[in-house]
Amino acid sequence: MQRPALLVLVRHAESARNQVKKDAVYFADDAARRVLRGQPDHDIPLTDDGHLQAEQTGHVIRERFGVFDHVYTSGYTRTIQTTDGILAAYPPDERKRMPVDMNIFIRERDSGYAYDMTEAEATSAFPWLHEYWQTFGGFMARPPGGESLADVVGRIHQFLDLLDRDRAGKRILVVTHGQALRCFRFVLEQWDYDRAERWPPGQAPANCGVTVYEEADDRLELIEYNTVHWTVGSPEDGS
Template sequence: MSTGWGAPDTSPTRLLLLRHGQTPLSVERRFAGRGDVPLTEAGRAQAAAAARRLAGRGVDAIVSSPLLRTRSTAEYAAEALGLPVEADDGFVETDFGAWEGMTFAEAREHDPVAVDRWVSDPRAAPPGGEAFASVSLRVGAARDALVERYRGRTVLVVTHVTPIKTLVQQALLAPVQALYRMHLDTASLTEVDVYADGPMVMRAFNDTSHLA
């Protein structure tokens, strides 16, 4: 991958990364991985607002994590854009294993050693779950496959906190530990350009102006 200062000389594949709308677990700041939780009423309103924002963009395709909260969010965009939704398992959320549905404090109370290891080492996984280092490999492969399918086009990817953070971390050539230093709001938009000759460029991060 090129790290030079020269501007890439190809048209990028633009990834519009939309986090799903609010859920009951996000309200209480609980681990929400593979559990199929629905959107709240506020989450549906957020998804509709994001769809209105995206209606003015030249989006060529919509790709979504297969979980209910992302599919429901993607359906609003699909209606606004007149496009089908393509499910992609590569953009599913981290598997939080035994911590699913817990708050951070509850997980720490239950297993403080495992939590301390997890927050300090991206190779450590929650009990029965998935390490951030593994998520990074999975999401990177999904990104590469997506860019191959839609090279030079604009793709809306409706996904979760960790996959979006991972794509930003990779765009910035940051260590995996950078995931612990980012915050993403529900229904926020992040934009990453992927150039055919190697570099990725972050254009926007955690944009919630459509929710104001």
């Protein structure tokens, strides 16, 4: 076997930035931004609801999948806290059998200089950006100072190569980010560029959405996508 036997991908639970921005590209206004201004992406924590989402998801993950051979996070605060919430469902003896590692390859896409901007500020600072985005599309275009999704695919490839080399036949849990999940799907499901341009309607990854791949014929086959197991608020709140 040249692949993990099981790969479970989980988007982090609701973060403070999700709550304020509702997953919009920019802050709506300065009042919304003021809550989090100056806080780097890797330090954004979960909300109270996010902690509950992770804990509720953890009970279902343990019931369905049992003990994993290895767990990975991106090292961002919100993925670490989500992982802690999920693993809290496991008794101490099982928890000790699941090493947790940080891997920088599965971090969120770098959004660049407009990270803390409102839409009006971004339009003023980068008046050419809309036309550039329309020309190159959302998969190839790079936000100023940031990464394209195609760039992220490169490091997701590296992470999956690591799993193939070091975790063949193992059961793996990965807690990662929404845009990284899109890139996992590009690689694992062999999307073409047209398919990668946008999520199909209703398929944006939810907070703590669970996506499952199983090894079949020396490849990882999608078994389920973006299943939500928590009941705090509504699944659409963090998608």
